[in-house]
Amino acid sequence: MIEKSQKKRVQKKIFCLVLLAMASFVLAGCGAGGPQDISYNFKQGIKEVTFSFLENAPPKQVYPSSNFKMIAAVDNQAAYDVTNGVVKIVGLDARYFYVTPEEQEFGPLLGKSILSPAGDKVFLEFDGFSQALFENAEEYVGNFLLKATYHSTMDFADTVCINPTLYDVYSAGCKVQASKAYSGQGAPVAVTKLEEVVSPDAAVEFRIFLRNSGRGKVSTLTLNNARLGGKELECEFQRAVENKKSLILNQKMQEAALICKTLLDSQNSYETTLSLGFSYKYEVEQRHSLRLVK
Amino acid sequence: MVASPERVTLEKEPVKREQATEKYFPPFSKAGGAVKGAVVGAAATAGSSAVDAVKDPGFILFIVGLLTFIFNEYLNNTAIAVLIGTVFMFFSAFFIFKGKGMAVTVIFWVWYVFFGGVTDIEGIKYVIIPIVLVGMVVHGLTKSISKQGTFGEGAMGELLYGAIPIMVFFLDLGLLNWLAQEFNVTLSTSSQNILLFTPWWALLGLFTTQRENTFITIARMVGVVYIFSIVLLGVVPEAYGTYKSAIPTPEEFLAAKQEISEQLPARENPLISQIACIGDADYESCIQQRQEESELRSLCKKNEEVQKGVLTFDDCLTEEKKKKEEAKYLVGGVIDPTIKLPTKFKLEIDREFFPFKTYLEFSSPEYPITLKYENTRAPVKVDLSCAFVKGSEELPGKITSGENITLPVGSGTEGITCVPEGTLKGKYELRVTAFFKDLETATHLTRFFVGEKDSQEVVEIQKAIEKTESRDLAYFSTSQFPADLARFNFGFGSPPKNPLIVGGKPVQLGMSILNSGEGKLWEIKSYGVILEGFNAPCLSKSNIKIPSDEQSNKQIIIPGCQIMDYPGELKNPEEYLKRTFEARMVYDYQLENKFAVEIVGKTG
Numbered sequence: 053m054i055e056k057s058q059k060k061r062v063q064k065k066i067f068c069l070v071l072l073a074m075a076s077f078v079l080a081g082c083g084a085g086g087p088q089d090i091s092y093n094f095k096q097g098i099k100e101v102t103f104s105f106l107e108n109a110p111p112k113q114v115y116p117s118s119n120f121k122m123i124a125a126v127d128n129q130a131a132y133d134v135t136n137g138v139v140k141i142v143g144l145d146a147r148y149f150y151v152t153p154e155e156q157e158f159g160p161l162l163g164k165s166i167l168s169p170a171g172d173k174v175f176l177e178f179d180g181f182s183q184a185l186f187e188n189a190e191e192y193v194g195n196f197l198l199k200a201t202y203h204s205t206m207d208f209a210d211t212v213c214i215n216p217t218l219y220d221v222y223s224a225g226c227k228v229q230a231s232k233a234y235s236g237q238g239a240p241v242a243v244t245k246l247e248e249v250v251s252p253d254a255a256v257e258f259r260i261f262l263r264n265s266g267r268g269k270v271s272t273l274t275l276n277n278a279r280l281g282g283k284e285l286e287c288e289f290q291r292a293v294e295n296k297k298s299l300i301l302n303q304k305m306q307e308a309a310l311i312c313k314t315l316l317d318s319q320n321s322y323e324t325t326l327s328l329g330f331s332y333k334y335e336v337e338q339r340h341s342l343r344l345v346k
Numbered sequence: 347m348v349a350s351p352e353r354v355t356l357e358k359e360p361v362k363r364e365q366a367t368e369k370y371f372p373p374f375s376k377a378g379g380a381v382k383g384a385v386v387g388a389a390a391t392a393g394s395s396a397v398d399a400v401k402d403p404g405f406i407l408f409i410v411g412l413l414t415f416i417f418n419e420y421l422n423n424t425a426i427a428v429l430i431g432t433v434f435m436f437f438s439a440f441f442i443f444k445g446k447g448m449a450v451t452v453i454f455w456v457w458y459v460f461f462g463g464v465t466d467i468e469g470i471k472y473v474i475i476p477i478v479l480v481g482m483v484v485h486g487l488t489k490s491i492s493k494q495g496t497f498g499e500g501a502m503g504e505l506l507y508g509a510i511p512i513m514v515f516f517l518d519l520g521l522l523n524w525l526a527q528e529f530n531v532t533l534s535t536s537s538q539n540i541l542l543f544t545p546w547w548a549l550l551g552l553f554t555t556q557r558e559n560t561f562i563t564i565a566r567m568v569g570v571v572y573i574f575s576i577v578l579l580g581v582v583p584e585a586y587g588t589y590k591s592a593i594p595t596p597e598e599f600l601a602a603k604q605e606i607s608e609q610l611p612a613r614e615n616p617l618i619s620q621i622a623c624i625g626d627a628d629y630e631s632c633i634q635q636r637q638e639e640s641e642l643r644s645l646c647k648k649n650e651e652v653q654k655g656v657l658t659f660d661d662c663l664t665e666e667k668k669k670k671e672e673a674k675y676l677v678g679g680v681i682d683p684t685i686k687l688p689t690k691f692k693l694e695i696d697r698e699f700f701p702f703k704t705y706l707e708f709s710s711p712e713y714p715i716t717l718k719y720e721n722t723r724a725p726v727k728v729d730l731s732c733a734f735v736k737g738s739e740e741l742p743g744k745i746t747s748g749e750n751i752t753l754p755v756g757s758g759t760e761g762i763t764c765v766p767e768g769t770l771k772g773k774y775e776l777r778v779t780a781f782f783k784d785l786e787t788a789t790h791l792t793r794f795f796v797g798e799k800d801s802q803e804v805v806e807i808q809k810a811i812e813k814t815e816s817r818d819l820a821y822f823s824t825s826q827f828p829a830d831l832a833r834f835n836f837g838f839g840s841p842p843k844n845p846l847i848v849g850g851k852p853v854q855l856g857m858s859i860l861n862s863g864e865g866k867l868w869e870i871k872s873y874g875v876i877l878e879g880f881n882a883p884c885l886s887k888s889n890i891k892i893p894s895d896e897q898s899n900k901q902i903i904i905p906g907c908q909i910m911d912y913p914g915e916l917k918n919p920e921e922y923l924k925r926t927f928e929a930r931m932v933y934d935y936q937l938e939n940k941f942a943v944e945i946v947g948k949t950g
Contacts, residue, residue: 140920140921142810142922143815143921143922143924145792145926146923147790147925147927186788186926186928187723188721188723195815195816196814197810199921303806337813
């Protein structure tokens with residue numbers, strides 16, 4: 053009896069294992085080529101400008117006293133245009149490698165849109181020259197940072213319910229969602245949460261939470277415009293010091309909270325659009341190496 | 347209403363232990379049966395304990411894992427290593443963790459072995475993660491439907507119990523070795539022990555045994571003692587930190603393991619040292635001595651000259667001990683790891699043909715000595731001399747092969763013949779001296795110029811440098827040089843060992859010379875620190891005669907000075923500027939070697 057039930061358990065386990073293995077193979081077989089963006093709404097998700105070096109530029113190994121090229125590909129995968137871009141090569145030792153120019157500007161790069169669904173790309177060439185190795189050294193590895201900064205924008209828009217009679221017993225009209233979460237607006241900086249607080253004195257407060265979800269850092273974040281329907285909203289960043297509409301973020305704190313308040317004109321409930329426009333300065337650092345061999 | 351479980355009636359009464367012993371191990375005779383029964387019972391308990399342990403998958407993994415670890419050197423093959431790791435991984439996932447992490451383990455294995463562990467972020471986000479999540483959900487549902495636990499237990503168990511076999515799989519292949527090699531981490535003693543002496547699968551098996559009995563308890567205690575003994579100092583290697591986009595293949599792991607094992611001298615297992623030193627008055631020193639001696643013995647076993655018979659094992663041990671002593675005198679400065687061919691000189695004899703004893707009846711004394719040179723970077727002038735010493739008496743010899751020679755660039759040997767001037771009889775010490783003229787050595791030092799920055803910015807720049815270089819800034823505090831006979835060491839900054847130069851204020855330059863050879867540093871013909879555009883009064887000097895009583899000193903301090911100014915381009919960079927500076931030194935060096943010889947006079 054006991055043996056039979058044990059056998060059944062083992063059989064069940066084996067069946068589950070086989071099922072899981074089949075499921076993994078099927079799922080691994082599908083989608084192995086990577087996702088394809090078939091959506092027309094580019095302003096969603098977390099997208100950013102990517103930086104990379106082309107294959108063999110720079111080469112995997114460099115020989116002493118030789119020329120080489122470093123070609124950086126700057127690809128704007130975000131849904132917004134990028135301006136004032138600068139790419140710098142930082143940290144190479146001139147005793148071993150000489151690169152010129154050390155920094156280059158790029159931009160404007162168009163963001164992804166219906167007119168430019170693949171985004172925009174530019175290639176920046178840096179000319180390099182290697183010096184001699186030290187004495188009998190077998191090799192030298194020169195580590196450096198590819199440092200890039202650029203300015204871009206991000207737009208947020210969503211339909212919100214304004215219901216001044218929220219606390220009435222029988223409340224007709226739209227339903228106020230106290231908190232909503234978002235997965236990004238097609239930029240590395242994203243609005244992640246929106247909270248709506250309606251006060252009985254016919255005022256509404258929106259708390260917008262933003263976070264850097266990209267691979268770099270946001271150095272400054274500025275609110276360009278805020279509207280509730282056709283009406284301008286008064287907003288300010290928490291922790292902002294002088295200019296309440298602009299915030300300087302540090303490496304450790306890459307989040308921000310924006311508080312917007314307005315008085316309600318109507319006593320009726322209605323749905324309207326909350327739209328916000330931000331601009332930000334973004335910094336990206338990538339570590340690379342050049343190997344000088346005998 | 348919940349039905350009560352059906353009562354199961356056993357067909358037979360369970361046999362009591364005493365009856366079992368009686369039944370299966372019948373006593374030889376009734377007389378003394380109590381004693382014999384007790385002995386047999388104890389044996390049966392121990393025997394059944396061992397049999398019980400064998401049924402335990404954890405114990406099986408412990409034994410098999412230990413055996414593969416012991417015979418590891420014969421299994422030096424990537425395919426076999428991956429196969430063994432795979433078998434152990436699935437064995438532990440299925441039998442030890444009861445399939446709780448099976449989905450994650452299977453997915454990992456398919457991804458790593460079949461798809462080569464691609465790390466495309468999009469692939470991971472849109473393929474791997476959903477598969478893992480589906481696996482967790484399925485397992486959670488299976489567990490909750492079969493009423494073996496909650497959904498949460500099933501889902502989280504999938505992740506946790508899948509991660510353990512995967513991590514041990516990587517560790518066994520050589521994850522720590524790869525990390526140490528890839529990030530140029532200098533390994534502490536305990537770290538080396540972890541790399542060389544840890545049987546990962548065996549440990550997993552040992553600590554996941556379900557059964558508790560005498561055999562397993564003892565084995566577990568031994569395992570704990572073993573771990574503590576090899577990780578005695580408990581220092582963890584420096585943080586590795588940097589994100590790498592590619593996950594190494596099994597070949598890369600194993601290659602790293604092989605390379606690290608070859609680099610690290612094979613030392614005695616620390617547990618054996620500890621056992622051997624039990625009872626020694628100075629326990630700690632005894633262990634350290636045994637470890638050091640085993641390290642030197644393994645170095646000498648691999649020594650080419652010992653293998654060829656040119657150098658005896660004992661002489662090699664003596665030399666290696668000397669080198670270890672001298673290394674203690676290296677104050678500041680490290681040997682450049684990228685220079686694998688340092689310049690070396692040696693006066694040696696061929697023990698097979700050297701006439702330790704000469705009979706004047708048959709021949710006149712003639713002593714062949716070899717001057718061996720390696721990796722000279724320029725022609726080297728050498729003045730040779732020899733003498734026969736007996737007590738306070740010193741009788742000159744003559745170098746018949748040429749007292750002034752020039753060694754070419756590269757490596758090779760030069761034969762020297764020394765004959766006594768005059769007739770000698772008895773035991774002497776043949777002293778051969780080689781005086782190398784105008785030997786040149788070079789040193790390099792790296793500094794980071796930060797410019798005028800506030801303290802917060804300096805901290806951020808330091809972090810950026812450490813991230814870029816994948817090492818602590820302290821690595822750059824001292825200069826690096828090839829392992830030549832004498833080495834020039836320098837540093838500048840505030841203080842001289844600080845590699846970050848902040849602002850444009852004057853900084854200090856410190857210098858010293860290290861005598862790393864076995865001979866005497868006779869004279870510094872010249873030295874120069876190449877700092878173009880730097881304003882400092884002590885960057886170079888010539889003709890520094892070393893007093894005779896200091897010629898054998900390991901370190902000679904050269905007076906430093908302040909660098910009052912340096913080039914404008916280095917003073918205020920936007921980020922930071924990394925620069926390497928060199929120094930060169932030309933010196934005369936005297937090397938000596940002594941050999942015991944005997945000249946037997948003519949009879950009659």
